[in-house]
Amino acid sequence: xxxxxxxxxxxxxxxxxxxxxxxxxxxxxxxxxxxxxxxxxxxxxxxxxxxxxxxxxxxxxxxxxxxxxxxxxxxxxxxxxxxxxxxxxxxxxxxxxxxxxxxxxxxxxxxxxxxxxxxxxxxxxxxxxxxxxxxxxxx
Amino acid sequence: xxxxxxxxxxxxxxxxxxxxxxxxxxxxxxxxxxxxxxxxxxxxxxxxxxxxxxxxxxxxxxxxxxxxxxxxxxxxxxxxxxxxxxxxxxxxxxxxxxxxxxxxxxxxxxxxxxxxxxxxxxxxxxxxxxxxxxxxxxxxxxxxxxxxxxxxxxxxxxxxxxxxxxxxxxxxxxxxxxxxxxxxxxxxxxxxxxxxxxxxxxxxxxxxxxxxxxxxxxxxxxxxxxxxxxxxxxxxxxxxxxxxxxxxxxxxxxxxxxxxxxxxxxxxxxxxxxxxxxxxxxxxxxxxxxxxxxxxxxxxxxxxxxxxxxxxxxxxxxxxxxxxxxxxxxxxxxxxxxxxxxxxxxxxxxxxxxxxxxxxxxxxxxxxxxxxxxxxxxxxxxxxxxxxxxxxxxxxxxxxxxxxxxxxxxxxxxxxxxxxxxxxxxxxxxxxxxxxxxxxxxxx
Numbered sequence: 001x002x003x004x005x006x007x008x009x010x011x012x013x014x015x016x017x018x019x020x021x022x023x024x025x026x027x028x029x030x031x032x033x034x035x036x037x038x039x040x041x042x043x044x045x046x047x048x049x050x051x052x053x054x055x056x057x058x059x060x061x062x063x064x065x066x067x068x069x070x071x072x073x074x075x076x077x078x079x080x081x082x083x084x085x086x087x088x089x090x091x092x093x094x095x096x097x098x099x100x101x102x103x104x105x106x107x108x109x110x111x112x113x114x115x116x117x118x119x120x121x122x123x124x125x126x127x128x129x130x131x132x133x134x135x136x137x138x139x
Numbered sequence: 140x141x142x143x144x145x146x147x148x149x150x151x152x153x154x155x156x157x158x159x160x161x162x163x164x165x166x167x168x169x170x171x172x173x174x175x176x177x178x179x180x181x182x183x184x185x186x187x188x189x190x191x192x193x194x195x196x197x198x199x200x201x202x203x204x205x206x207x208x209x210x211x212x213x214x215x216x217x218x219x220x221x222x223x224x225x226x227x228x229x230x231x232x233x234x235x236x237x238x239x240x241x242x243x244x245x246x247x248x249x250x251x252x253x254x255x256x257x258x259x260x261x262x263x264x265x266x267x268x269x270x271x272x273x274x275x276x277x278x279x280x281x282x283x284x285x286x287x288x289x290x291x292x293x294x295x296x297x298x299x300x301x302x303x304x305x306x307x308x309x310x311x312x313x314x315x316x317x318x319x320x321x322x323x324x325x326x327x328x329x330x331x332x333x334x335x336x337x338x339x340x341x342x343x344x345x346x347x348x349x350x351x352x353x354x355x356x357x358x359x360x361x362x363x364x365x366x367x368x369x370x371x372x373x374x375x376x377x378x379x380x381x382x383x384x385x386x387x388x389x390x391x392x393x394x395x396x397x398x399x400x401x402x403x404x405x406x407x408x409x410x411x412x413x414x415x416x417x418x419x420x421x422x423x424x425x426x427x428x429x430x431x432x433x434x435x436x437x438x439x440x441x442x443x444x445x446x447x448x449x450x451x452x453x454x455x456x457x458x459x460x461x462x463x464x465x466x467x468x469x470x471x472x473x474x475x476x477x478x479x480x481x482x483x484x485x486x487x488x489x490x491x492x493x494x495x496x497x498x499x500x501x502x503x504x505x506x507x508x509x510x511x512x513x514x515x516x517x518x519x520x521x522x523x524x525x526x527x528x529x530x531x532x533x534x535x536x537x538x539x540x541x542x543x544x545x546x547x548x549x550x551x552x553x554x555x556x557x558x559x560x561x562x563x564x565x566x567x568x569x570x571x572x573x574x575x576x577x578x579x580x581x582x583x
Contacts, residue, residue: 033509047433
């Protein structure tokens with residue numbers, strides 16, 4: 001069977017829309033009959049990535065592809081990039097401003113949560129060019 | 140589809156349709172929060188697995204074709220002794236009363252032998268919630284979500300599997316009131332429990348369903364439910380007669396219990412945590428649940444009521460919910476706070492049956508089937524007009540596409556596609572007539 005692809009463009013302008021892509025993808029995955037646990041892991045990982053797109057990268061793209069008992073998630077942006085990727089993946093590290101923290105975000109658990117909830121995680125970032133995250137959730 | 144379609148085994152829903160009154164318009168299908176209604180063959184029908192009994196369709200039906208199922212007062216004749224279980228929201232239906240005493244007396248005048256306030260039981264549930272939160276502090280899945288509103292519990296069980304473990308595993312104040320009232324009446328009269336009828340005065344259809352098939356327990360403590368708007372005129376009449384007479388029924392419930400009738404009453408009564416949230420109105424409830432699946436926001440307790448304003452906003456209430464809310468607040472300031480609510484064994488208030496996830500979103504019975512249907516769904520949605528006009532009987536084009544891939548509708552039920560197709564056929568016929576020398580135009 002052919003893979004199923006769901007794609008969302010995430011706007012970096014509007015905080016009120018942050019999280020919409022993950023809610024939609026979560027509901028689509030449920031319709032596909034994917035086990036609840038895998039849907040949860042994928043939804044949380046996408047949510048964290050989506051919030052990062054809004055906070056740090058002025059938007060980007062979220063893609064989820066489902067095939068052969070796995071959900072492959074690809075997050076891309078043309079944002080500022082991450083100068084020190086090793087630092088960014090460590091728990092509690094955050095560059096979020098106070099304003100963002102006041103909204104309840106920026107606890108430095110975004111990328112660590114993505115790593116925790118996915119079976120495979122890969123991040124590539126070039127300062128000045130952008131960031132690409134690839135994650136896989138198996139079921 | 141009504142509860143009767145389930146072979147009488149499980150009482151699922153308390154919302155039914157009067158076929159004669161239904162005109163097959165699209166008001167209810169458009170406003171149902173779970174997209175559980177379709178118009179088929181000119182009449183609305185409810186998809187049982189999706190319906191959460193919120194009563195929204197009853198509210199929006201202009202032809203009064205959607206009804207709630209409940210008992211009428213003649214149900215009292217089925218028992219030797221009857222106890223009315225009034226919810227705190229009932230008191231707010233009346234004007235110019237300082238406390239609930241006169242309402243309790245009026246209930247007896249209407250024909251009940253005794254009254255047991257649900258608000259009194261609610262105070263015990265508040266105390267039990269407090270105990271649950273403090274004894275298990277740090278070990279719970281936060282935020283703990285209230286289970287007092289059966290619409291919310293049902294919604295979570297069909298759509299939010301990740302939040303099932305967040306539910307507060309305590310029986311509802313209505314069930315506890317029934318349990319306590321039955322015990323008290325049995326001791327008082329010497330009658331066996333089956334001869335005693337505990338009858339709830341319900342603000343909504345969801346609570347009717349919940350008393351017939353309780354959530355989290357096999358025990359049924361409440362025997363019947365009568366709609367508040369049915370009993371309201373009778374109560375009003377009796378209250379006028381009672382007038383300034385000194386009421387003899389002593390209320391049990393204090394300000395905390397009364398507060399349960401409005402949104403925020405349950406959460407603000409908790410002393411052990413101030414990290415709580417209260418949301419009302421089904422659309423707002425859904426919005427909060429979507430967010431809670433991803434993020435806890437540091438919350439410890441969440442109170443959600445499907446109706447605007449809380450139970451005072453129930454579809455079977457009489458008073459405007461916002462005015463009712465103001466009345467509850469006024470009454471709360473008049474009566475005392477019970478320091479030590481009636482005690483009951485905490486463990487016995489806990490659920491004794493697990494609440495299962497009843498997935499309702501999957502397109503098929505197996506993952507393979509769902510996957511295959513999803514593939515067809517994606518391309519079908521592309522080909523639909525996207526107008527969400529509702530003429531096919533489904534609330535949106537996306538919902539219609541799901542119906543088609545599940546085999547419950549035909550593509551040509553879409554009036555826009557049908558019209559396009561008809562035009563095509565017409566044009567083809569026209570050109571074929573032209574080519575053989577016929578024409579439908581009159582030649583001069």
